[in-house]
Amino acid sequence: MVIVYNMELKRLKPTPPPTVPVTTLAPPPEMRLRGDVLPESYQVFIQVYLYSRIIQEVNVTSPNQTYFFDGNVTVHLHCVQKTKSIFLHSRNQNVSRPVVVDRDSNERFYVESYSLHQDESHFLEISLEEAMEVGRNYSLFLAFEGELSYDLNGLFLSSYREGKPEHEEDTDVDRYLAATHMEPTFARTMFPCFDEPAMKARFNLTVIHRTGTTALSNEAEADNNLIDEEWQYTRFQPTETYARPEAVEAGHTAYADSITGKILQFYENYFDIPYTQKLDQIALPDLSSLAMENWGLVTYEEGGLLYEEGVSSYLHKEMIAALIAHELAHQWLGNMVTMKWWNEIWLNEGFASYMMYLAVDHVEPSFRMPPPDEVQTTDEIMSMFDSITYSKGAVVLKMLADVLGETVFHRGIQIYLQRFRLKNTDQYDLWDAMKQSQSESPGRVDIEKVMNTWTNQIGFPVITINTSSGNAYQKQFLFNDTSESGLLWQIPIRVTSGSGRSALEWIFTKTAKKDTFISKKGEWILANVNCTGFYRVNYDQTNWARLMNEMETSPENIPLLNRGQLIDDAFNLARAQLVTVSLALNSTRFLSNETEYIPWQFAVKNLEYFILMFDRSEVYGPMQMYLQKQVTGLYNYFRNYTDNSTVPEDHVSQISQLLAIQLACSNGLPECVTMAQDMFKFWMTNNTNRIHPNLRSVIFCQALAAGGSKEWEFAWEKYQSSSDTSEKDQLREALTCTKKIWLLNRLLDYTLDPDKIRLMDVSSVISSVAQNEAGQALAWNFMRAHWNYVGLLHPSYLISEVTRRFSTPFELEELEFFYTKYDLFSASRAVQNAIEQTKVNIQWVKDNKQTVLDWFLTETS
Structure with a gap:
């Protein structure tokens, strides 16, 4: 499924806590298939007329490229309710020649009419003269034709530049391929079908394609024969990894090949269900999602x-391993067992995200990956595929595993998969499986009662603890609303203290009084130990002061995850006006002596909001001075490695080194800026890149930020000429870092030319330019001027990224005009959210600007 979290992996940011529900109501009947007839199997024939390669030869007329495809489908149906109509899905196709046959009697039905509904349902309605009867079996034949799409959805066109073959004289040539991306609602654009998750069926596919080309599908190949000199057909029935031929020959698929089998074996053992399907993995030049x-x-x-040895960073291995682990988890959780409707997509994505951490920790323990933290129309279905779906589900499952114990939780997953193999489920099926597992062990938790408060309610709670009285109360955590929501959660709270006391407590109601929460002899109290729960914690002022003092004087007494959690909670509580902004900023003082990654990660994530709000104001100077002072110790901790372009052996330390360079250079630490410039200059002067692969992204960016047109032109030339995927990614991101407005404008213009910047990279380029304070206004104006093109892929992501810095009434006015005057595709909700967030930003800046300025001035005086 859509891997929105890859953006977070690339930027090394955690997923923010969700503020919308995991599930919503199912859509009204008029937007869902009626279910009168159910598909049992499909027989699909499709012919793709694409030429994989076109060579221009002297005095020879080359064939014109064609993007047409056609075919037919026969669906075997079972009638469960008497009806004279068949409803299925079709979109952007010409459909013809419908034939309906009663398979039990071989009687052909007369089709009175067929038509496409002109609304977001994409229904193809076939009306019959006679009614189909309950319990009987039928077949539906339809012919279809269409064109390959350019938006990387459905059956779409992709291309790449192939290097000069040794046996041929022609230079580089363009190679073309057709690929598919069907989820969530794009199968209907390739052929007419029942395009809903509960309508699972068996598919028999035959592809007719040009001779000399290869066709791949979900099943193994059954047979492959020539039709004539131009055409062949492939009919479909250990693991292969496919990519561009030169990438395979260069060994770039070797790492993926080496870990895939290990991950599959881990899942087979964990789920206690063997993987029996064939498995191909293919790296496509274009794809609308990461996988x-x-x-x-x-x-x-x-x-x-x-993974390109000597070019890709070691950290790129983590992303590849996590991605493969996530996708392979879906072979069981999503493919073998599927949710009934999109409103429970978290069952697929939350589970896959949770299992990903277990699998990667098993096959690559050195990575030390930390555990994680209903819709109606097609556009709303698309909007469900966001970081919230992936993250909240994973965190809630992690909390359940902590409460039940890993053994009970593990057995519950096995029961769930075995019971519903090749079927569709909802969350209650999962709770029933967990109940059965729990019944085999002592101790009982009312799983359904507890978990429904997390999966059926919007958001998550904040617990406020008074360590003098032991009183605690819960309420929904809201950034922008001080009203009481009335929602309550069943919350497991793990508590520890300065004297070593620990306990697991439950808050079932709005308020509670626990002796565990009472501070004894001036000790500090810490709740949500190791962050196993999905909630925020607020304390009385005295306890906050004790915790912050402990982090400054004896940080080892506070668990590592909680050193990050305390920062994250403090800043978010401040944004909700539950604590002061000064208290949140005070939580960063201990960082001058902190060298672990997680506390710095949360500090950078939260201070980013301050930077976005104030980097165009007088607050920014003192803020940079403070950040430069705080990061100096971390930068110097890794400086011997950095100056010699080497990295520590420990994986987490490698991430910390990157963060140190990025934060130090971007806040003007002289030795960092000089280092980046010198390393990049050596590459330019000697045409030898001696920068360690791990450090290239951040050093490229900082060198271009500090440099001018000479550095930028060099990076652009390297980007255009490179055939290495990792190097192109590094350079493309670096090009957005320049502070020269005319160069940023030039790069934005290049996004309109797919020969320069591929469509799938357009959103990331524009959003990265927007994150550069020199490019914010440029990106916003450019996005609006070319919305019909740049908004084709990931429009919601693009909107949220480009508007993050909005904090003035004028920007709000422009955003509201954009909402009313533009065709927003599936981004309507994202624009509404951006409008509300801009209003919040305006008020927040008004309320806090002077306080923040005074705090930074005091800390740097």
């Missing part, structure tokens, strides 16, 4: 699968 878990044929964007 897609098609059963037996997993597709990846090239950067998500290819």
